[in-house]
Amino acid sequence: MCAKVTKQQPLSGVQLVTILEPTATISEQFRTIRTNIQFSQVAQKLTVIMITSAKKSEGKSTVSANLAVTWANQGQSTLLVDADLRRPTVHKTFQLSNQYGLTSLLTTDNTLDYTATMQATMVENLYVMPSGPIPPNPSELLNTSRMNQVIADLKQNFDFVIFDVPPVGVVSDAQIMGTKVDGTVLVVPQGIALKNSVVQAKAALENVHAKILGVVMNRVNSTEDKYYGGYYGSDS
Template structure:
């Protein structure tokens, strides 16, 4: 169905994808805990679209997005991760994919179909749409009727769609998409947490009636593991 060829990568090439490189680690288990907490937070509603954002840069939201996508795919779900950070995209770097075409292409070229853009990677059930060319008007594109149409099309094709968004404080992109998504996860960096920025972000998300279903407290040192990264959604 999807025209993009499957991408085979050695796990050693993907240090940020700990759910693939170290699936038995404490960190990978924390991602499975986050997955479970997300599922329990939406028991009365079918969660199809999930926004991942943070207050500012450097919180690790893109790493969280990628590993959550892998974790849900490993559960047997058909998962799509969309790099909707059309200002500073990183998903293509994480998965070592080309970024010539992507979300921008789907938003601006009506004759292009999802199957022509989505990358099918070697993790069963996981698909990637990169950002594509950086446009001059990301917020307007995300707020467009075309974006609404794409979300509906995504929901018809996949069990879960994860949108990796820019930080809330910097631009309105995350607010726009949080207002459209079933749920939003907010990532907080333990070492760089700014209470004022986090509070402001919370207020901005509340203004658009975003359904913030959890917070991931990132880069928390875990005893017995050489990395320090993640806890779970609360």
């Protein structure tokens, strides 16, 4: 099933500016963020990363979806996984069914193949794995050997995988996933995120030895663009 993205889309998902306005300044910034992430770990190939934030409604899903588009536009087979099993949005953004998804894989042991849960999008090389039905125990599902196996399978079959995970400061899901992926990007909205919340989110990730690649500062005030700012490496 392919997504049908129009100028009015999405009504309940996030804005796919990299599709709707590919030549806009914002889209170019997403491409710059992609490049910076690619070169942030020159000694190690990054295949699986996760995008999170300190609190909810800070733009992590927008960053995840638009970065996935820019990666696919490079000709790399890219999978966007909705690992926010509490407030999923990816299926809404791409107007796809959420009947089957990540939770389906995690609750059926090895009886279901990942290909049964992923869906093609209108963007060449870009596939989506929705969250699937919202489970009663998201953290427990993510913290399993089955989740490890799913990630291993995806690494073997995609050039790049992005997990959209819940905020660090709300639930433990991001800390769990931070131990399983190759790197983590923290989204911080200027003028919205509280300094203490960001510091605590960074500390929570470091406590589980998650590899923080950097920060995406979004909604930055600018004369040209008032939505997205830039990417700052973990050493900044």
